[in-house]
Amino acid sequence: MRNKLHVFIKQFGLPRIIIVSFLLSLCVLAIIYNLSIAGLLSDTLVRTGMHGVLVLAMVPGILCGIGLNFGLPLGILCGLIGGLISIELDLVGFTALFTAILVSIPIAVVVGWGYGILLNKVKGSEMMVATYAGFSAVSLMSIGWMILPFKSDEIAWIIGGGLRTTITLTERYDKILNNFAAINIGNLTIPTGLLLFLITMNFIVWIILRSKAGIAMKAVGDNPRFATASGLNVNKYRIFGAILSTVLGAIGIIVYSQSFGFIQLYQAPMFMGFSAVAAILIGGATVKKASISHVFIGTFLFQGLLVVALPVANKMLTEGSLAEITRIIVSNGIILYALTQVGGGE
Amino acid sequence: MKSQQYVLKMNNISKEYYGTRVLNNINLEIKAGEIHALLGENGAGKSTLMNILFGMSVIHSTGGFQGEIELEGNKVDIHSPLQAMNLGIGMVHQEFMLIPGYTITENIKLNRELIKKDFMNRLMPAPLKQIDFDEMNKEARKALDTLDIGIEEWVKVAGLPVGYMQFIEIAREIDKQNIKVLVFDEPTAVLTESEAENLLKAMKKIASTGIAIIFITHRLDEVMEVADNITILRDGQFITRKNKADTNVFEMAELMVGRQIESMVQHDVKDYDNQPVSISLKGFNVAMPGEEVRNLNLDIYQGEILGIGGLAGQGKIGIANGIMGLYPAWGEVLINGQPLTLNNPKESIKRNLAFVSEDRRGVGLLLDTSIEMNIAITAMQNKDKFIKKYGLFSQKNHSEIRKHALEMIQKLDIRCIGPEQITRRLSGGNQQKVCIARALTLDPMILLVSEPTRGIDIGAKKLVLDTLIKLNKELGITIIITSSELAELRSICHRIAIVSEGKIEGILKPDDSDTDYGLMMSGEYNKLKSKEVI
Structure with a gap:
């Protein structure tokens, strides 16, 4: 019995057990405070679908050996440009959504390629460099948003120059995936379209990982010296991984925006990489190993924690701004905890 | 002191690593002022024997060894390299253990620095005491002169040719006051021919001051040139101990390699x-x-x-x-x-x-x-x-x-x-x-x-x-x-x-x-x- 428990802990991983028990205790508190569990679960599902693709973007980065892709904002910026162009073209509905995705992909490929070259030059300290590459790109694009020649009234300020900080998608593709074939069971809403999209993206990545290039990429990430001896070009496949990660980041932010209902420019993408990193780590990934299942488990646990923690904190601390402070402490606390698990188990 | 014939005796040394016997009843005896060559192929057990002599932790963490070590007639238990050093056993490493950014003097005197003897310095806690560079330079100079090295003692080690680095290592060892036994682990492997010659000369000079030298090498001609006695190991076994006068290069080569060869296949002779x-x-x-x-x-x-x-x-x-x-x-x-x-x-x-x-x-x-x-x-x-x-x-x-x-x-x-x-x-x-x-x-x-x-x-x-x-x-x-x-x-x-x-x-x-x-x-x-x- 003791032995079985031991094996279970080892397989599931102590960090995940801690997170799950924290989540469960929050749920108990939520019931005590009489919060709607169905509502919380709906929110969790929505947020899982919303962040899932961004978390998925971590997988190719980890597998190709560049580690956790803290440079995710690069991909996000590409996605934002795609989103803006589709509005500029005055598209609505699914056409707008998929145009945004299709436009952002080639941009992300080019950016990811350059990003990959950069990371090949700093082998061994990719994660630190990636973090600052992301920060600088966000800052640079803050200037970009001021001068890009978008004309649409929805995007640009009517008076003065530059783009709005927040762009509403109500008229465009707000929650179009969330509402697609959504199922309502009492208070519980299942965002079918959103989850289907996430599953499809995961499936595509899974297919890529089983292709010749995907297998080569995994070998490069696992053991570069082995890969070299097997005649593989290590740098090439690292760039391939960086491109894949950046493209997924671009698609991820578009899905995120449609669920959120707004496109946020300027400083907003700055720290989005961190929550994605935290989610995949909580899911059980390490700097060297990640799988599709880590994406699902990690995103669900991480977003579940945030969704449940906030209303519970609200009930516990009725003092004005304390709840917001608690939210920041909880979310950053989880990120910090996840980062200490970088080494991970087996 | 004359009555003690051998400065170092290692008696019946045996060592097992995880059930594999790597040394079996090895005996090594060295007189003061003698250059003793230790010969053997890779894996013959030379390094293990030296690790035992220096009390390296690999030995003790894998169950210790059997046999005993006598230094100047007294049985000693060596548990750590530091203790070996205090007992007067020194080692010239194959890979140079020098700090490139330090001067030659600083490298020679590392961790044995001389302290100024003025009043203020006596009051200072140990880590803050002032170092007496003049005195240190003098002693370093003396050690370098023993080796006939003309290089200035205040030069930084970084960028020196490997030949010099080897000599600095040696100078560091002979600068220690109580040094009795000095081990040279393949010292000539990285040297050019003329550097190697200088080194052999220096070894003879050191030996003449009464320090016993254990010389580990693969180069048989060097052995013939400087060694007094030769011990040959093979596969962890003691093979023989010879006086240089009684042997020659051919015999040593044969003793080093010699073993039963069982052919696994009979190949056809090919043209x-x-x-x-x-x-x-x-x-x-x-x-x-x-x-x-x-x-x-x-x-x-x-x-x-x-x-x-x-x-x-x-x-x-x-x-x-x-x-x-x-x-x-x-x-x-x-x-x-x-x-x-x-x-x-x-x-x-x-x-x-x-x-x-x-x-x-x-x-x-x-x-x-x-x-x-x-x-x-x-x-x-x-x-x-x-x-x-x-x-x-x-x-x-x-x-x-x-x-x-x-x-x-x-x-x-x-x-x-x-x-x-x-x-x-x-x-x-x-x-x-x-x-x-x-x-x-x-x-x-x-x-x-x-x-x-x-x-x-x-x-x-x-x-x-x-x-x-x-x-x-x-x-x-x-x-x-x-x-x-x-x-x-x-x-x-x-x-x-x-x-x-x-x-x-x-x-x-x-x-x-x-x-x-x-x-x-x-x-x-x-x-x-x-x-x-x-």
Whole structure:
């Protein structure tokens, strides 16, 4: 019995057990405070679908050996440009959504390629460099948003120059995936379209990982010296991984925006990489190993924690701004905890 | 003091590592002022013996040793290198342990700094005391003068030629006041000839001051030049102890190598002059750190098993790595008469070469990946095997990979739970078989195998070697085996090339005499033979 428990802990991983028990205790508190569990679960599902693709973007980065892709904002910026162009073209509905995705992909490929070259030059300290590459790109694009020649009234300020900080998608593709074939069971809403999209993206990545290039990429990430001896070009496949990660980041932010209902420019993408990193780590990934299942488990646990923690904190601390402070402490606390698990188990 | 004949006695020293006996009843006796040479091949037990003398933690963490050490007639227990140092045992390391940014004086006096003796300094806590550089420089100068080194003591170590660094190491040891025994671990390996000569002179001078010297080396002529007595070890056994006057280079070479060779196969005698050449190396150089190949020429015939032997660090490992493009190489390599593009692993694989690396866990395997993928991946990436194509897109062919893996597991007798087991969990021998299976999946014409039996148990060793012979006989694959174990090479190869200082010293047949092998390994063969002719 003791032995079985031991094996279970080892397989599931102590960090995940801690997170799950924290989540469960929050749920108990939520019931005590009489919060709607169905509502919380709906929110969790929505947020899982919303962040899932961004978390998925971590997988190719980890597998190709560049580690956790803290440079995710690069991909996000590409996605934002795609989103803006589709509005500029005055598209609505699914056409707008998929145009945004299709436009952002080639941009992300080019950016990811350059990003990959950069990371090949700093082998061994990719994660630190990636973090600052992301920060600088966000800052640079803050200037970009001021001068890009978008004309649409929805995007640009009517008076003065530059783009709005927040762009509403109500008229465009707000929650179009969330509402697609959504199922309502009492208070519980299942965002079918959103989850289907996430599953499809995961499936595509899974297919890529089983292709010749995907297998080569995994070998490069696992053991570069082995890969070299097997005649593989290590740098090439690292760039391939960086491109894949950046493209997924671009698609991820578009899905995120449609669920959120707004496109946020300027400083907003700055720290989005961190929550994605935290989610995949909580899911059980390490700097060297990640799988599709880590994406699902990690995103669900991480977003579940945030969704449940906030209303519970609200009930516990009725003092004005304390709840917001608690939210920041909880979310950053989880990120910090996840980062200490970088080494991970087996 | 005169009554104590020996300054150091090591009596009946035995040592086991995890049940393998690496030293068996070794005796070593050294008088004050004597230069005592300790000879043996790689793995003969010289380093283990010295580790015991220095009380290294590897010894004590693996269960200690049997036997006793006497220093000046008193039995001593040495538990740590620090204690050995305090007892007056010093070591000149093979790799220089010097701090480049410090001056020569600072390096010599490191951790034994002299303190100024003024009043203020006495009040200071130890870490804040002022150092007396004048006094230190004087003492360093004295040590350097003993060695006849003209270099200034205030020069920084960084950028000095290796020859000087070696002398600074020695100066540091002789500067210690109570030094009684000094160990030189292959001090001349990295030196040029004239530097080596100076070093030998210095050794004699040190010995004449009454310090006993243990001299570990592979170079037999140096032994003849400076040593008074010689102890030879082989496979952890004490072979003999001789006075220099009673022996010669040939005898020493034979004693070092000599062992029973049991041939595993009876090869047909081949007439190599009429065999087509499979690989031809011309002026081949490889910049593999620690195993450099320099301007090497070698012809390998089709269908033979060629062994490459030699001592560690002489470049034998570099040859296969260079041919496979894993380390920068230049020169000319012809495969069946066609030149091979160097420094391009993909090209080497395309030309039907396959490589089993000496670094099994570092280069040979994806440790966290399944056995089946390890076997299939190189062929998949280079020969488009195990792939289903859908236009631009491809998917791995899972069922074919599985089928092939099961076949290989059966053929090579890989002991595992199943083809999905990750290779990290396999034993060394089975990991090696996975590496060989991957190489075979490439359908190679020429198979390069480096250190195929390093770190695997005897049963698995035989299996691996049998497999290689079978491949050669049944499929006609040309095999090039690089190995530190001469006995192993002599048991399965048609010809054995001995590498010394990055070049081929000579090519021998498996049944050639031990003396020839010993002389070639220590790089003296050609020197001595040419003398004989004259």
